[in-house]
Amino acid sequence: MADFARSHPGTLDSEAPAAALLDLPQRFEEVIEDLHVVRLPMVTRFRGITEREVALFTGPSGWAEFSPFVEYGTEEASRWLRASLEFSGLIPQKTGLAEAAPSTVPVRDSFPAQVEAGTSGETVDVNGTLPACPPDQVAPILSRYDRVGTVKAKVAEHGFASLEEDLTRLREFRRLYPETTLRLDANAGYTISEALDACETFAEFDLQYFEQPVPEVEQLAELREELARRGLPIVIAADESIRKAEDPLRVAELGAAEVIIVKVQPLGGIGAALEVIGASGLPTVVSSALESSVGLAAGAELAARLPRTDRSRDILGDRVACGLGTGRLFTADVVAEEAALTPVNGAIPVTRIVPDPDRLEQLAVDPGRFAWWADRLQDCWSALRD
Numbered sequence: 001m002a003d004f005a006r007s008h009p010g011t012l013d014s015e016a017p018a019a020a021l022l023d024l025p026q027r028f029e030e031v032i033e034d035l036h037v038v039r040l041p042m043v044t045r046f047r048g049i050t051e052r053e054v055a056l057f058t059g060p061s062g063w064a065e066f067s068p069f070v071e072y073g074t075e076e077a078s079r080w081l082r083a084s085l086e087f088s089g090l091i092p093q094k095t096g097l098a099e100a101a102p103s104t105v106p107v108r109d110s111f112p113a114q115v116e117a118g119t120s121g122e123t124v125d126v127n128g129t130l131p132a133c134p135p136d137q138v139a140p141i142l143s144r145y146d147r148v149g150t151v152k153a154k155v156a157e158h159g160f161a162s163l164e165e166d167l168t169r170l171r172e173f174r175r176l177y178p179e180t181t182l183r184l185d186a187n188a189g190y191t192i193s194e195a196l197d198a199c200e201t202f203a204e205f206d207l208q209y210f211e212q213p214v215p216e217v218e219q220l221a222e223l224r225e226e227l228a229r230r231g232l233p234i235v236i237a238a239d240e241s242i243r244k245a246e247d248p249l250r251v252a253e254l255g256a257a258e259v260i261i262v263k264v265q266p267l268g269g270i271g272a273a274l275e276v277i278g279a280s281g282l283p284t285v286v287s288s289a290l291e292s293s294v295g296l297a298a299g300a301e302l303a304a305r306l307p308r309t310d311r312s313r314d315i316l317g318d319r320v321a322c323g324l325g326t327g328r329l330f331t332a333d334v335v336a337e338e339a340a341l342t343p344v345n346g347a348i349p350v351t352r353i354v355p356d357p358d359r360l361e362q363l364a365v366d367p368g369r370f371a372w373w374a375d376r377l378q379d380c381w382s383a384l385r386d
Contacts, residue, residue: 028381029374031090032057036355037373038363040292040330044141046131046154047187047290053365054292055373056334059088062352065295066377067265076243078380079268080289086269087298093271123347124286124303125149126325127183132157132165135172142177144328148346150181150208150321155198156189163198170205181321183208188215188240195223199234209235209259209315217241220256235315237261239287248280258282259315261323263289264298273302283312287323292334293341293353299324300341304350324348334359 025031040052047069054067064087068077085091128145130138130153142151153173155166173182182205190198195213202210213236214223224236238257242248248260260282266289267273277284286303288296303322306312312320327333327342334355341348364370 026382026385028378031381032059032088034058035374035377036360037365037370038292038334038360039365039369040334040363041332043144043329043331044131044133044137046129046329052290052292052330053369053373054295055377056292056294056355056360057084057088059085059090061087061089063294063354064088064298065265065291066380067289067291067295069289074376074379074383076266077376078383080265081377081380082384083265083267083269083272083298086271087264093269122304122350124300124324124350125319125321125347126343127152127181127321127323128325128343129323129329130154130169130173131329132162133169135169138169138172139176142173145325146343146345148180148321148325148343150183151177152183152185152211152323154187155184155202156186156213159189160191160194160198162189163201167201170202174205181208181317182206183211183237185211185239186213188212190214192219192223192226196226196230199223199227199232200230203232203234207234209237211237211261212239212241215240217247217250217254217256220251221254224255224257235259237285242267246276248276248282252280252282259285261285261287262302263287264302265289265291265295270298270302270305274305278307281309283309283315283320285316285320285322288326290326290329292330292355293327293339294334294355296324296327296341296348297351297353300348300350321346332359332363334363 034057036056038054042050054065056063056065064084066081066084068080086093127150128142128148130141130151132154133141153170156162184202184207190213192214214220220236220238227234236257237259238251239261241251242260242262243266251257251260260280262273262284264270264273284306286299288299306320325343327340333340335353336356
């Protein structure tokens with residue numbers, strides 16, 4: 001691929017007028033180098049899938065990941081591409097009205113077991129993730145996470161019909177891990193009345209927060225009002241309601257949640273995420289979009305830069321456990337196990353990842369899927385230039 005990436009770092013300004021972007025190459029393959037598409041097998045079904053396809057490419061700052069889920073259209077997926085371009089150093093990171101320099105996080109292709117990142121030693125705490133599974137799988141799944149102090153359990157896989165199965169699994173979790181902090185995530189699986197019943201049922205588990213019980217921001221606000229009226233002290237977090245930069249602001253305006261969950265790619269990059277976090281003023285947890293270690297590295301960088309407030313400490317503690325331990329949901333990653341961004345002592349390092357060439361070859365998709373992703377990247381690139 002062409003030398004444009006090396007000779008024009010940071011050329012594309014996210015606020016630039018469309019006319020200025022016409023000077024950039026029309027073909028995305030002329031902008032980047034080293035495009036790879038891989039398929040990562042999963043330990044168990046999660047979010048309805050058993051394998052995850054991601055695209056990886058390089059820029060002046062290193063490797064970046066582009067991995068919108070396959071059902072997402074071009075408009076939504078193009079925000080994910082903007083984030084990838086930013087993290088690779090091909091566009092500047094935006095913070096307020098100023099442009100920050102490309103990331104200077106150390107590039108590492110491995111790190112020692114005691115969790116160190118470059119020379120800084122900076123780490124971020126992470127939670128384990130417990131998918132819908134039989135109770136006898138709770139211990140084997142969570143054993144992959146080492147010693148995390150917080151676990152997020154998925155509920156409502158089949159809506160309210162999953163309630164009894166969820167309750168049985170959570171009771172087994174609490175029996176095994178009585179002191180571990182528990183969060184729940186319903187992925188917008190309930191109606192308001194169902195969510196109220198679920199909150200009453202799950203109140204026995206002393207939740208840190210309940211993530212996205214219902215789909216819409218207005219429904220979250222209504223749910224919070226009714227929980228307060230019933231005297232149920234359950235903290236509500238918004239996740240699926242936050243996909244664009246304006247979404248956290250609306251959540252804050254309506255009082256729809258006390259915590260927001262943000263992901264780097266859907267919001268368009270670290271700079272955009274920091275802007276909306278600051279504007280919303282709400283305690284924030286950074287989560288992954290089920291990414292490889294390359295994508296998780298961007299989340300770790302954002303998590304390390306989260307603002308610390310009294311309200312955040314009250315709800316989330318002194319060190320926020322972010323949802324960036326999802327590397328444990330894969331049976332293979334683009335780096336060897338000892339180099340992957342997976343939890344050690346409940347944390348991952350803030351670092352950059354260089355994929356292993358052998359892993360890229362072993363996990364590569366077939367030519368047809370590569371062509372599909374290359375076309376998708378081109379469509380998203382064209383949308384950003386328009």
